[in-house]
Amino acid sequence: MKRSKSKITKIKALAESAREEAARKVFDLNTVHERITQVAAKGFNTVRIEPETAVDLRKTETAIATTKKLEELGYSYSWDVVNYDQKNVKNPSGCVARMSALVISWQDDYRTHL
Numbered sequence: 001m002k003r004s005k006s007k008i009t010k011i012k013a014l015a016e017s018a019r020e021e022a023a024r025k026v027f028d029l030n031t032v033h034e035r036i037t038q039v040a041a042k043g044f045n046t047v048r049i050e051p052e053t054a055v056d057l058r059k060t061e062t063a064i065a066t067t068k069k070l071e072e073l074g075y076s077y078s079w080d081v082v083n084y085d086q087k088n089v090k091n092p093s094g095c096v097a098r099m100s101a102l103v104i105s106w107q108d109d110y111r112t113h114l
Helices: 002-027 029-040 061-072
Strands: 046-049 076-084 097-105
Touching (some): 002 029, 002 061, 029 046, 029 061, 061 076
Antiparallel strands (some): 046 097, 076 097
16 A cells, blocks of 8 residues: 555656646746736736646746735736636646636736726
């Protein structure tokens, strides 16, 4: 039995590590700031940033740190949760998957529109 628990522990750690790596790619503060700047330069007040695959990254250390810093800087944010079915290209798991896109706004009345 110990061998099985060890394997499942390794699998869980592998999945967590993969989520953290995916979060660093899209939710790193510098990457997010670049995207905000690109979108603001086109006249928009809100940007939606999502991972490449249907993975929920809201609870990763990177996402938590970035959203905390965004709030400190005066941005508003929310998570747009989307379910992907088994056949969606963003979902290679073969199961229904949930992905969370980070929606960031620098519009003063953003939260009243949610």
